[in-house]
Amino acid sequence: MTEATKFWVIHRIVLAAIGISILVCCAIFLRWDWLPDYYSIILKGLWLTLWLLVASVAIGFALALPVGLVQVTGPKPLAVLARGFCNIIRGTPLLLQLWLLYYGLGSLFSTMPEIRGSAMWPYLRQAWPYALLCLTMSFVAYEAEVMRGAFLGVPKGELEAARAFGFSEWQVFRKVWLPRAIQRALPTLGGEVVLQLKATPLVATITVIDVYGAFSKVRQDTFLTYEPLLLLALVYMLFAGLLVLFFRYLENRVPSKQA
Amino acid sequence: MDTVTSLFESLQLLALSPPGWGGNLLRGLLHTLEIAIGGYSLGLAIGLMGACGKLYGGVVVRDCLACYTTMVRAVPELILILLLYYAGTDLINQLMFWMGRDAVDIDGLIAGIFVIGFVQGAYSTEVIRGAIQAIPQGQLEAAKAYGLSFWQSLRKVTLPAMLPYAIPGLANLWLIATKDTALLAVVGFSELTLETRQAAGSTKHYMLFYCAAGVLYLMVTLISNRLISRIENWSRRGFAKEQ
Numbered sequence: 344m345t346e347a348t349k350f351w352v353i354h355r356i357v358l359a360a361i362g363i364s365i366l367v368c369c370a371i372f373l374r375w376d377w378l379p380d381y382y383s384i385i386l387k388g389l390w391l392t393l394w395l396l397v398a399s400v401a402i403g404f405a406l407a408l409p410v411g412l413v414q415v416t417g418p419k420p421l422a423v424l425a426r427g428f429c430n431i432i433r434g435t436p437l438l439l440q441l442w443l444l445y446y447g448l449g450s451l452f453s454t455m456p457e458i459r460g461s462a463m464w465p466y467l468r469q470a471w472p473y474a475l476l477c478l479t480m481s482f483v484a485y486e487a488e489v490m491r492g493a494f495l496g497v498p499k500g501e502l503e504a505a506r507a508f509g510f511s512e513w514q515v516f517r518k519v520w521l522p523r524a525i526q527r528a529l530p531t532l533g534g535e536v537v538l539q540l541k542a543t544p545l546v547a548t549i550t551v552i553d554v555y556g557a558f559s560k561v562r563q564d565t566f567l568t569y570e571p572l573l574l575l576a577l578v579y580m581l582f583a584g585l586l587v588l589f590f591r592y593l594e595n596r597v598p599s600k601q602a
Numbered sequence: 603m604d605t606v607t608s609l610f611e612s613l614q615l616l617a618l619s620p621p622g623w624g625g626n627l628l629r630g631l632l633h634t635l636e637i638a639i640g641g642y643s644l645g646l647a648i649g650l651m652g653a654c655g656k657l658y659g660g661v662v663v664r665d666c667l668a669c670y671t672t673m674v675r676a677v678p679e680l681i682l683i684l685l686l687y688y689a690g691t692d693l694i695n696q697l698m699f700w701m702g703r704d705a706v707d708i709d710g711l712i713a714g715i716f717v718i719g720f721v722q723g724a725y726s727t728e729v730i731r732g733a734i735q736a737i738p739q740g741q742l743e744a745a746k747a748y749g750l751s752f753w754q755s756l757r758k759v760t761l762p763a764m765l766p767y768a769i770p771g772l773a774n775l776w777l778i779a780t781k782d783t784a785l786l787a788v789v790g791f792s793e794l795t796l797e798t799r800q801a802a803g804s805t806k807h808y809m810l811f812y813c814a815a816g817v818l819y820l821m822v823t824l825i826s827n828r829l830i831s832r833i834e835n836w837s838r839r840g841f842a843k844e845q
Contacts, residue, residue, distance in 0.1 A: 354662050434777075434823035435816045436784035439795050443812035450808050541678040548788060555681070568692075572685045576677045583676040 373570045381561050388557030389578070392543050395553065398475060400536055403482030408521070410483055411490030425487065432484035438545050440481065445473040445549040474546035482539055486528075489535065493528040494520065526597055533590030537583050554578060612810050615801075623801035623811065630797030631818050633711070634783045637793060640715035642779045645722025646772070652727030653734060654756070667727065674724035680785050686717045687789050710791040718782055725775050733768035734760060765837040773830040780822055794818060 413421045452458045452467055466472050497520055505519040544555035558571040616624045655663045691708045741763055745755035787796035794815055802811040
């Protein structure tokens, strides 16, 4: 049997048929007439979710490199500081951090005339900077932990070989240590980004209208419970699936001899 | 001097008895721990059954379990919690209606445990499945050679032998469970995060209360880490020490 026929054995066809009939039942018997009215706000929310995800992952990854590195080779005080930061962020719920930043810092800022007078105030009055800051910090903490392991995991011999070739410490880092560490961390990076995607709907609790917030608005307006939530779950599933495919593609492009 | 007295005054808000809110926070922490322990245990039970089903079950069981673990791990916990919370209570009320009884009010604690357990089950299925697969094949074959039945070898060889491989993953899941309980605040269950929000909202001391709650969560994590490393050492007894 070829791969394709192995995949489509009888019970799979039956299961797929059951799955499709459930989907069709959902499409026919549930109410979907609200969709045309709300699709623009949903698309806007989707865009915001994507934007928050990409921005927090990009900034977070860039910051995770130094935070992970100083835990491996850095001076003691910096290492302790980085370690403490990771433990605090990873030891408390993201929802609590979000509310601490938004309500706590927000209420603190509004009592300080210097900040209210500054050029940053129009931004600090909105919710999204807090959401982005919080998501980024959480990504830094989790990813730094991964990078710490990846930096440690690069075989000593490779670094020594680079030094033997007369590379300076910076060259060793840039040309050998960092690329090898990133190559090692890449498989877990995909998983971390999916986890980050699943963390983004929390920002809706501080009034940022991401895709979850858009569907919450639908739920409040139409008093429907299941339809928006089911569609939302489907949206996130597709999103996560695309991310997994993207990272698989990325991983295949990075040459690796260990495979 | 002024700031010191005002700091002291605001710290008094954390007193255990009213007008302090410390008691509320501790009650919230208790609820959080109850849900985390209940949900985690339920998740472990689901995970054990799921892992056995994935490894030894028939083709249909395996495909259904694959759907369960993939879907639950792809959808944000917040949405799963909302869906299961509403769908679960709706289903039970429908059942009650068909049986001719009045609608019941589902206890928030039970609903929370069920929801967290369902989500955790998907993750622990994967952890336990991986751990069982990591057992050296010879040990399982030895069990067969001794003539142990399937259940005997599961109980006496497979489960104890998988523990050292499963415990790091399961420990991670426990930490996730304690943090996931915070999401129940969104459906209005008064665990630590929601109690904190109420306390902060009514006193306007946001920083103080959120930091206090953060310290409580952090203490749970740190104490758990201590216990976990003990359990890990215990489960790895008899293993060769790593260099």
